[in-house]
Amino acid sequence: MSNLDTAMSEPGAGDNDDFEMVLDPKVQESIGRSLKAHYDDIVNAPVPDKFLVLLAQLEAIEQRAAGVSSDERK
Numbered sequence: 144m145s146n147l148d149t150a151m152s153e154p155g156a157g158d159n160d161d162f163e164m165v166l167d168p169k170v171q172e173s174i175g176r177s178l179k180a181h182y183d184d185i186v187n188a189p190v191p192d193k194f195l196v197l198l199a200q201l202e203a204i205e206q207r208a209a210g211v212s213s214d215e216r217k
Contacts, residue, residue: 166174
């Protein structure tokens, strides 16, 4: 039985007081590269047209509200 199996079968094993799982540095590096690649893909993806339309509508509403506020101050 491995340490992991032993720790999981003991009562209170979920406390992680006596057992710490450590990933191999090569595995950590591989996960890090993969996460960075996915992040870069998302950041560089084009904004969908639907979002651009919604943002333009929001900006127009904000400009109208700002125009009304500045007109009321006069």
